[in-house]
Structures are given as C-alpha cells and as structure tokens.
Amino acid sequence: MKDIMDRLKKEESFLWLQPEGEKETPFSLEDIEEAKKFMEDFAPLLMEVFEETREGGGRIGSELKELPKMKKVLGIEGGRLFGKLDNSLPVAGSIKARGGFFEVLNHAKRLAEEQGFYQGQPLNILKHRDFYAQQEIEVASTGNLGLSIGLISAYLGFKVSVHMSADAKEWKKALLREKGATVYEYPGDYSAAVLEARAASEIKKSYFVDDEKSPYLFMGYALAANELRDQLEKEGLLDEKINVYIPCGVGGAPGGIAYGLSFIIPQAKVYFAEPLKAPAVLLGMMTGKHDEIAVRDIGLSGKTQADGLAVGRASSLVGPLMVGRIQGIYTLGDDEMLAYLKKLYETEGLKVEPSACAGFKGPYFTNEEAVHVVWLTGGRLVPPEVFEDYLRS
Ligand SMILES: Cc1ncc(COP(=O)(O)O)c(C=O)c1O
Known part of the structure; x- marks a missing residue:
C-alpha cells in the first residue's frame, strides 16, 4: 500500500x-x-x-x-x-448522454405523476411545455455532464442552470448559453462547483442532478x-x-x-x-x-x-x-x-x-x-x- x-x-x-x-x-x-x-x-x-x-x-x-x-x-x-x-x-x-437522458426523463415523469397528467400512457412532454418551462434543473460539472443535462433539459423545455468548474472548456459554456441554459462559472475545482450548485438548488428549490451520487445517472450508464x-x-x-x-x-x-x-x-x-x-x-x-x-x-x-x-x-x-x-x-x-x-x-x-x-x-x-x-x-x-x-x- x-x-x-x-x-x-x-x-x-x-x-x-x-x-x-x-x-x-x-x-x-x-x-x-x-x-x-x-x-x-x-x-x-x-x-x-x-x-x-x-x-x-x-x-x-x-x-x-x-x-x-x-x-x-x-x-x-x-x-x-x-x-x-x-x-x-x-x-x-459524450458518455454523459446515457445518464443525462435517463435522469431528466425520470424527473419529467415524476413531475407529471405529481401533477396528474401522467397515468401510464406514453408521456408527451412537449404537450406540457408551459408547465416544464417553470421547472428548474441544476447541475455542476467539469463540462460534459453540464453539456448533457443542459442541452437535454433545454430541448425538452426545462429551465436549466449549469455550474461549471474552472476546468470546463469555453466552447462548452458558450454552446450551453446559446441553447438557453444559464451558466455559472467558478474559479475552483469540480467539488467546489458541486457545493455551489447544491447550495443554489436548495435556495431555489430546484431539482439537483447529483453527479456524485445520483442512482438515476448510474442506471442510465x-x-x-x-x-x-x-x-x-x-x-x-x-x-x-x-x-x-x-x-x-x-x-x-x-x-x-x-x-x-x-x-x-x-x-x-x-x-x-x-x-x-x-x-x-x-x-x-x-x-x-x-x-x-x-x-x-x-x-x-x-x-x-x-x-x-x-x-x-x-x-x-x-x-x-x-x-x-x-x-x-x-x-x-x-x-x-x-x-x-x-x-x-x-x-x-x-x-x-x-x-x-x-x-x-x-x-x-x-x-x-x-x-x-x-x-x-x-x-x-x-x-x-x-x-x-x-x-x-
Ligand atoms: C469525455 C469524458 N469521459 C469520461 C468521463 C468520466 O465520467 P465520470 O466523471 O462519471 O467518471 C467524463 C466525465 O465528464 C467525460 O466528460
């Protein structure tokens, strides 16, 4: 050892x-x-x-x-x-598409169940865009998870905030902003960005995609x-x-x-x-x-x-x-x-x-x-x- x-x-x-x-x-x-x-x-x-x-x-x-x-x-x-x-x-x-799709779709389904517009039929998220546009998703990332959750959520109509660590590449942040995500940048490392994202999510009561322990991401992979x-x-x-x-x-x-x-x-x-x-x-x-x-x-x-x-x-x-x-x-x-x-x-x-x-x-x-x-x-x-x-x- x-x-x-x-x-x-x-x-x-x-x-x-x-x-x-x-x-x-x-x-x-x-x-x-x-x-x-x-x-x-x-x-x-x-x-x-x-x-x-x-x-x-x-x-x-x-x-x-x-x-x-x-x-x-x-x-x-x-x-x-x-x-x-x-x-x-x-x-x-990137590989992050696998976990990202699974987690965001599960979240969308759970919300639909709570709202009563999902009762076992295939869920058409697009029909409920006004509702999803009020729902915020938050994630911290060194780049690719943010890109995955950010792009998938934005295309499906969610409000999405991505908290990027210092290592994240400029083009990833620019692409996310172009697609409608809000990007926050931090001078620290990935763990520091996670802390910031988690704290922001608690205040806003948004949905936090937790790269460090999400069972949904894990199952998607x-x-x-x-x-x-x-x-x-x-x-x-x-x-x-x-x-x-x-x-x-x-x-x-x-x-x-x-x-x-x-x-x-x-x-x-x-x-x-x-x-x-x-x-x-x-x-x-x-x-x-x-x-x-x-x-x-x-x-x-x-x-x-x-x-x-x-x-x-x-x-x-x-x-x-x-x-x-x-x-x-x-x-x-x-x-x-x-x-x-x-x-x-x-x-x-x-x-x-x-x-x-x-x-x-x-x-x-x-x-x-x-x-x-x-x-x-x-x-x-x-x-x-x-x-x-x-x-x-
Ligand atoms: C290109 C690429 N490969 C591998 C990984 C590793 O995945 P994980 O951080 O879940 O171990 C990442 C994570 O963002 C990635 O962007």
Whole structure:
C-alpha cells in the first residue's frame, strides 16, 4: 500500500489491480431491465424532439467499431481492438448522454405523476411545455455532464442552470448559453462547483442532478452493458475473453457501465483510466476511504487537460459498488492522451476529446490475447478549431 501511495504521489503511470472483495448489490438485474424498458417507452418522444435519434429508433446508443489501423500503430499484439463510440452519442456527444437522458426523463415523469397528467400512457412532454418551462434543473460539472443535462433539459423545455468548474472548456459554456441554459462559472475545482450548485438548488428549490451520487445517472450508464452484449454477440465475440477500458472522473459513468457488465457480461474484465494528477477513484478504492479522501490530501493538484476527468474526489455512491467488480485502475499522463487523440484521428479518422482517449493505454497493461474494448467517451461536439489545436499541440 505504501508503495502504491508513493507511485501515486510521484505521478507514475501504473496499473493497480484490485484485491478480492465482497460485492454490494443495491440494484438488481431486474432494475436494469426496468430502466431499459423505461428508455424504450420514451423512444418515440426522443425521435420527435431530437432528429439525430431517428436513425437509431430513438435509442441512446453508439456503434462498436473495430480499429485495426489504430491497433497496428499502437503495436498492440494480442487479440482485437474495438472502440465503443460514445463520442458520437446523440445530443450531448459524450458518455454523459446515457445518464443525462435517463435522469431528466425520470424527473419529467415524476413531475407529471405529481401533477396528474401522467397515468401510464406514453408521456408527451412537449404537450406540457408551459408547465416544464417553470421547472428548474441544476447541475455542476467539469463540462460534459453540464453539456448533457443542459442541452437535454433545454430541448425538452426545462429551465436549466449549469455550474461549471474552472476546468470546463469555453466552447462548452458558450454552446450551453446559446441553447438557453444559464451558466455559472467558478474559479475552483469540480467539488467546489458541486457545493455551489447544491447550495443554489436548495435556495431555489430546484431539482439537483447529483453527479456524485445520483442512482438515476448510474442506471442510465448501466444500460450500456446491454448494448455492448448485443454488439459483441452480433460479432460472435460474446464468449471470448473481454477487456473493457473506460476513462474515469468522479466514477459515475464508468461505474454504472461496470456495474451493468457485472450482470450482463460477467466474464468482462473492466479497467478504469485516470489522469496522473487526478486519480480520485483509485485513491478512494485503494485506501477504502472512497469520497473521504481527495487527491489534494496526497499533494496532487487534480489539474489535467482531460477536463472530463479533472475530479479530485470520488463519487460516494460508486466507489463502494466497484469493490469486487472492477479488475483495476491505471493512471496516465495528459501527453499520452493527446498522442492517442492524434493517432486515432490519423489512423481511423475519429475525432474525440483528450479525456476520451484514456482507454487506449489499457491493452499495454493487460497485454493479453483478448477482445479489447476501449470506451471513447466524448468528442462529437468539439468545434473544429479546438480540435485543430489538439492536433497541433
Ligand atoms: C469525455 C469524458 N469521459 C469520461 C468521463 C468520466 O465520467 P465520470 O466523471 O462519471 O467518471 C467524463 C466525465 O465528464 C467525460 O466528460
């Protein structure tokens, strides 16, 4: 343990393998099935509001794409390399669309039940726009969750406020303002923005989307496991050795996916990837302190160019649920993520953001003959000039 702590403090890139542990199971497979049915019921509405979901039948899903050229360039020898293209998810352009849609739609349904205009029929939110325009949703974010909740809520007609930490990129704030969200900016880190957002929400009595412990976001992410199972089955790969690598910030998105996979593709080994200066979930899990320790406590800054992963303290919900569920967590540098970003564009023509590339280091650490699934977590909305800057940097 001391050795691992020293490596973290020295900002070394390494893989931590989780010792065996007892699983906690607060959500069942039936809960995941119910969540899937919930999203299917809303598919017609999503197709109506969001044109880009029509091709996929109102499904919030992404392609699984083999990346043979990237595999060659990276020199990965064993197995096959796939990208799970959440960078192109509808509306929000990131993995955060999964949790965001599920949470906002659940909130809309709950309000409709309270008001008496939902009695089991498909809920048409658009018919009640005047009502929803009076309902406020609040969220804190390093960028992509804010973009997801902000855009989805604004399109559905809610009033929405997004509280952004200092790491959030300017273009994300500008896009939100353009779509009608109110954006607040704070000089501090993500945890500070959460405190501000929570306090604002208490005063206004608005609905607070809590990235640090929302079970709705978590279940929305967990649904990705069904999708991956169907895709691997279609490729005839479901019985193979499967390794999944997911970039990790506060832990919600990768945690929800890992939770779903533990039921749905039980043999899948899941690895999280965190920045050298912001390994919040790794620190929480290896010490068993989860959200009761922050990277600053061990002298790390929490600062990274990978804005989606710029989180110093882990989710209180997710850390404990990952005990016995994930294989391990590794760290890597911003320079490595940027190098992967460039290679991915050059080889496969895919445009993603720096955070989204953290999964590519995983196969080096595992070094196995396996189906390597690298989760590409965001990027579709990155403006061309910002992407050009990434290529030049
Ligand atoms: C592109 C990207 N990848 C991964 C993540 C990690 O998700 P989480 O913070 O839920 O761990 C984020 C979070 O915002 C993100 O924006």
